[in-house]
Structures are given as structure tokens and as C-alpha cells.
Amino acid sequence: MKGLHIQGIGVSEGIRIAKAYVYKPAQANGAGSTPPGELISDNPAAIDAELGKLRDAKARCAEQLEKLTEKAKEAVGEEQAGILAGQRKLLNDPAFYPKMEARVREHLESAPQAISEVVSHVAALFEGMNNDYMKERATDIRDIGSRLLACLSPGQTRGLTGITGQVILVADDLTPSDTVQLDSTQVVGFITRTGGATSHTAILARSLGIAAIVGAGDYIDAINDGDILVVDGSAGLCIARPQEAEAEQYRLRMKQDLARRQSLEEYAARPAVTADGVRVELAANIGSAAEAENAVRQGADGVGLFRTEFLFMNAPAMPGEEEQFRAYQEAARMMEGRPVIIRTMDIGGDKELPYLQLPKETNPFLGFRAIRVGLLRQELLRTQLRAVLRASAFGTVKVMFPMISGLQEWRQAKAILTEEQAELRQEGIRFDESMEVGIMVEIPSTAVLAGLFAQEVDFFSIGTNDLVQYTIAADRMNEHVAHLYDYFHPAVLQLIRTVIEASHTAGKWTGMCGSMAGDPLAAPLLLGLGLDEWSMEAGSLSLMKKQLAGLDRQECRELAERILRLDTPQAVRQSLEAFCNAKKLGV
Ligand code: PEP
Numbered sequence: 001m002k003g004l005h006i007q008g009i010g011v012s013e014g015i016r017i018a019k020a021y022v023y024k025p026a027q028a029n030g031a032g033s034t035p036p037g038e039l040i041s042d043n044p045a046a047i048d049a050e051l052g053k054l055r056d057a058k059a060r061c062a063e064q065l066e067k068l069t070e071k072a073k074e075a076v077g078e079e080q081a082g083i084l085a086g087q088r089k090l091l092n093d094p095a096f097y098p099k100m101e102a103r104v105r106e107h108l109e110s111a112p113q114a115i116s117e118v119v120s121h122v123a124a125l126f127e128g129m130n131n132d133y134m135k136e137r138a139t140d141i142r143d144i145g146s147r148l149l150a151c152l153s154p155g156q157t158r159g160l161t162g163i164t165g166q167v168i169l170v171a172d173d174l175t176p177s178d179t180v181q182l183d184s185t186q187v188v189g190f191i192t193r194t195g196g197a198t199s200h201t202a203i204l205a206r207s208l209g210i211a212a213i214v215g216a217g218d219y220i221d222a223i224n225d226g227d228i229l230v231v232d233g234s235a236g237l238c239i240a241r242p243q244e245a246e247a248e249q250y251r252l253r254m255k256q257d258l259a260r261r262q263s264l265e266e267y268a269a270r271p272a273v274t275a276d277g278v279r280v281e282l283a284a285n286i287g288s289a290a291e292a293e294n295a296v297r298q299g300a301d302g303v304g305l306f307r308t309e310f311l312f313m314n315a316p317a318m319p320g321e322e323e324q325f326r327a328y329q330e331a332a333r334m335m336e337g338r339p340v341i342i343r344t345m346d347i348g349g350d351k352e353l354p355y356l357q358l359p360k361e362t363n364p365f366l367g368f369r370a371i372r373v374g375l376l377r378q379e380l381l382r383t384q385l386r387a388v389l390r391a392s393a394f395g396t397v398k399v400m401f402p403m404i405s406g407l408q409e410w411r412q413a414k415a416i417l418t419e420e421q422a423e424l425r426q427e428g429i430r431f432d433e434s435m436e437v438g439i440m441v442e443i444p445s446t447a448v449l450a451g452l453f454a455q456e457v458d459f460f461s462i463g464t465n466d467l468v469q470y471t472i473a474a475d476r477m478n479e480h481v482a483h484l485y486d487y488f489h490p491a492v493l494q495l496i497r498t499v500i501e502a503s504h505t506a507g508k509w510t511g512m513c514g515s516m517a518g519d520p521l522a523a524p525l526l527l528g529l530g531l532d533e534w535s536m537e538a539g540s541l542s543l544m545k546k547q548l549a550g551l552d553r554q555e556c557r558e559l560a561e562r563i564l565r566l567d568t569p570q571a572v573r574q575s576l577e578a579f580c581n582a583k584k585l586g587v
């Protein structure tokens with residue numbers, strides 16, 4: 001008998017073998033999370049004991065909120081910290097905590113049951129109100145509920161911090177903020193029930209070097225805590241409780257994998273040059289200043305995308321100008337003069353920042369996200385731009401705005417930057433006066449209007465992860481439409497060509513920082529289309545250099561011409577595979 005084979009979507013390569021760690025975050029929001037409805041005994045001692053648990057949890061919760069409020073005050077000032085202080089007040093509201101005690105006393109409900117009932121009830125009341133501000137308070141209520149539940153049984157909620165030894169996480173879902181906290185020396189792999197290939201959780205897994213599978217569905221319920229698991233992140237295959245022979249086969253593949261990686265190491269120190277001698281600019285995507293060091297080690301020519309929101313997701317409250325400045329300056333310093341493109345905060349979509357209290361949305365990827373947040377909550381954008389500008393005095397820093405959908409947005413963002421530049425000048429603070437300013441092309445409307453944008457921006461960076469989802473209307477997070485989500489879709493390719501050509505006509509340049517840029521199969525096509533800068537996870541750089549060394553630009557131009565006439569993603573893939581196989585290139 002073989003072990004249980006579970007097929008999901010492989011999103012971060014690597015083979016790992018380790019014990020399963022089933023992750024169960026605390027929840028207090030919804031019927032499914034209500035603990036079993038067993039009643040406690042009506043014996044006064046039992047009631048007192050249950051009330052004692054509830055009071056202890058409340059005290060722990062209040063203490064945590066107090067500490068967090070203090071921290072937030074230092075980092076972001078009184079106003080933002082007020083949200084946490086507000087939660088503390090809510091804890092003492094007569095319509096909230098006392099009702100929990102009453103349920104224990106009068107209905108003999110257990111402490112977790114009482115918390116869940118009151119939280120659901122109060123949150124529903126707020127949600128039903130005819131006022132957006134009040135509706136949003138439901139999030140606060142649920143937040144406190146989760147915190148209370150976690151405080152009730154600190155040992156039982158399986159957090160991500162209590163892990164010892166090497167494990168493979170098994171979870172319904174991991175948020176990007178869960179993932180950003182993972183220690184990759186302990187969590188060597190993960191498998192989740194839901195999720196898509198270019199979710200930010202998947203992107204983080206790749207940059208942390210964690211083998212990962214998402215969208216595995218309900219099969220994960222068959223995995224028990226402590227089971228031995230094999231995760232093959234390239235094939236999207238997880239084997240639970242493998243037979244010894246199977247495990248041995250994967251151990252051998254792990255060794256081969258390591259040998260393959262080592263054989264690529266020599267490429268790290270070399271520049272990326274095609275067979276016909278064309279130098280290609282290969283950059284790395286990073287999510288923290290610390291990752292810049294790894295980017296240099298892996299041979300990056302620069303940073304093509306600094307996802308700054310990961311910085312914010314790792315903090316208990318919004319980092320202020322000084323803290324941001326230090327992170328950007330550090331990245332610029334580590335890159336030693338190589339360009340660093342800092343993208344302004346792209347929060348929203350699958351990336352939440354609890355302390356920003358953004359409204360819950362039905363379609364977050366089509367909603368209040370990225371530059372839309374920055375233009376409305378301008379204090380956030382202005383603080384960040386000041387920090388970026390100050391860092392520009394310490395290296396080659398460029399800035400770009402995410403999710404631009406029209407010229408109006410770009411002009412507004414640029415005007416804010418100009419105002420902040422003027423402010424700094426007046427304060428006598430140094431910054432790079434000729435810093436390049438660009439936009440991400442992630443929305444079809446912007447790709448279509450690339451010719452107009454190219455008159456005004458310094459550069460484009462194509463974000464295929466979003467461009468694909470918006471062009472094909474296939475959610476990047478949704479495993480049920482993963483078969484549609486494909487950057488080789490002819491419509492996506494037409495948009496990419498439009499953007500690159502528009503930039504060249506105007507004497508500007510185009511980079512790409514979506515996952516397509518790191519795919520060796522896409523390399524001949526992108527080279528043929530004339531892409532100027534390629535930015536990918538640092539771990540992909542060596543393989544890409546090897547791939548480019550086997551390509552001839554003129555040949556690739558001709559290939560691109562042929563491919564742009566094909567009508568399905570499948571035909572495009574086949575054509576690229578045939579081309580690479582004929583040249584004996586690894587794909
Ligand atoms: C993209 O959309 O391709 C991109 C690089 O941005 P993100 O993945 O952070 O949305």
C-alpha cells in the first residue's frame with residue numbers, strides 16, 4: 001500500500017519530508033467556529049470555575065491590548081493607536097463582556113461558547129446598521145472575540161510560534177501575514193486547502209524557500225498531526241504516511257535537487273548574457289531589506305520590486321517615516337548602487353493590515369486596494385514617499401505606484417510625490433532629484449493606454465500576477481479557476497507587447513516583476529518581445545541566467561512574431577516547449 005497521495009497546486013518548488021503540524025487559528029466569527037454546545041454543570045463550583053476562566057481570559061486580553069496600544073502610539077501616533085484603545089473600551093462595554101458572564105451563569109454555557117455567542121450576536125447587530133462606520137465595528141468585535149478565545153486557552157490554539165523541530169504545516173488557508181512570520185528553518189513546507197498559484201502567500205513561500213502546495217481541497221482532512229508527509233512543491237503532490245520505498249525515492253530526489261541547484265551556483269556570479277552577447281538586466285523581488293542581501297548573493301543586477309507592504313504586515317502597527325526610511329535605506333545600501341525599485345504600499349486584496357481597519361469587501365481584488373488606498377488615505381502615502389525620497393540619497397532608488405488604472409490616478413500620485421519633494425527641499429533634506437518614477441501595469445486599461453502613459457512615466461513594470469487575473473477574469477486566489485489563469489493567454493501576450501512597444505516608442509523602458517518573468521519557458525518569448533528588465537524571486541536567477549545563455553535574440557524575435565499569432569494558451573505553451581526542447585534548454 002502506498003501513502004495517501006493528495007494533489008494540489010504546486011506553488012513553491014522543492015521536495016521536503018517532515019512531520020505534519022496541523023495549524024488551527026483561533027476563530028470567533030461564524031457558525032462553523034462555535035464550539036460544541038455542551039452545557040456545563042449547574043453546580044455553583046463549576047459555574048465559578050467557568051467564570052474564572054472567562055475573567056482570566058479578559059484580563060489577559062486587556063493586558064495584550066494595553067501593550068499593543070502603547071507600541072502603536074510610539075510607531076504611528078495617538079490617532080491610529082486609538083483603534084486598539086477603542087477595542088479595550090469595548091471589552092468593558094456593558095453590552096459585551098458582562099453578557100458573556102451572564103450566559104455562563106444563566107444558560108450554563110461554557111466560556112468559549114458564551115464568547116462565540118455574544119460575539120456573533122453583537123457583530124451581527126453592527127453589520128445590520130445603516131452606517132458604514134458602524135458596520136466596520138463588526139470587525140473590531142470579531143477581532144476581540146478571536147483574541148479572547150486565544151487567551152482562554154493559550155496552549156490549545158495552535159499558533160505558528162509554538163513550533164519545535166522541522167514541520168510541514170497543514171492549514172485551511174494561510175494569510176500573507178501568517179506566512180511572513182514563518183521561520184523557514186522550522187516550517188520547511190506547507191499544504192493548504194484553498195488558494196491559487198500567485199496568491200501572496202505563494203509568493204512569500206517562494207521567497208522564503210518553503211516548498212508549498214495550495215488548493216489541495218478537503219483531502220487535507222485525512223492528514224493527522226504528526227503524520228510523516230512528503231511535499232513535492234513542483235508537482236503539487238503531497239504524500240501522507242508514505243511507504244518506506246516511496247520515502248526513499250523522494251530522499252533520492254531531494255539529493256538530485258540539491259545537486260542541480262549546486263550546478264547552477266556558478267551562474268550566480270556571472271552577468272546574464274544571451275548566446276549572441278546581449279546583456280539582460282535580471283533583478284530580484286524582495287519583501288524586506290534583509291532579502292536584499294540574498295538577492296546580491298544570488299547575482300541580482302538590482303531589485304525590480306520591493307513589496308513594501310510585507311514590511312507593514314510584520315509590524316503590530318503602521319511603521320512611521322523613520323522606520324520605513326531605515327528599511328529602504330538599508331535595502332539601497334545593501335544593493336551597493338544597483339537600482340532598487342520601491343513599490344508604494346499595495347495593501348488590500350489578499351493582504352490585510354488589521355490596524356488600518358479597512359472595510360471588509362465582497363470582491364477585495366476589485367476593491368479598495370493599493371494606490372486607491374494611498375490616494376484616499378493620503379497620510380499613509382505621503383509618509384511612505386518621504387521615507388523613499390530620503391532613502392534615494394543613499395543609492396539608486398526608483399519608485400513605482402501599484403494598481404494604476406487610469407491617467408488621473410497616476411497624475412494624482414505623481415503630484416503628491418512632487419509636493420513631498422518640495423517639502424523636503426524646503427526642510428533642507430537631501431534626496432535624489434532625478435529619481436525615476438514609474439507605474440506597475442497590472443490592469444488591462446493601463447496596458448491599453450500604455451502609449452499615453454509612456455509620455456509621462458519614466459518606466460513600466462508589468463505585474464503579470466494581477467494583469468492575468470484582470471484580463472481573464474480569473475481570481476488568482478481561486479483554485480477552481482486555476483485552469484483558466486495563464487499568462488500565456490494570447491490576450492495577455494498582446495497587452496505585454498503593447499506595453500513594451502509603447503515604452504520603446506517614447507524612449508522609456510519596461511520591466512516585468514510578475515511570476516512570468518521568472519519562468520524559464522517564457523524567457524524566449526520575453527526576450528523576443530524586447531523586455532528590458534526581468535525581476536523574479538532571487539532563487540530563480542541562476543536558472544534564468546543559464547536559460548538566457550542558450551538563447552539568440554534574433555531567433556527569439558522571430559519566435560515571438562509566430563507566437564503572437566497563436567490563438568490559445570495551450571498552443572503558445574506547445575510552441576515554446578518545442579522551441580526549448582529543440583535547443584535542449586531546461587523548462
Ligand atoms: C503582480 O501583480 O504581478 C505583482 C508583481 O504584484 P503582486 O504580486 O504583489 O500583486
Ligand code: MG
Nearest residue numbers: 442463465466
Ligand atoms: Mg500586483
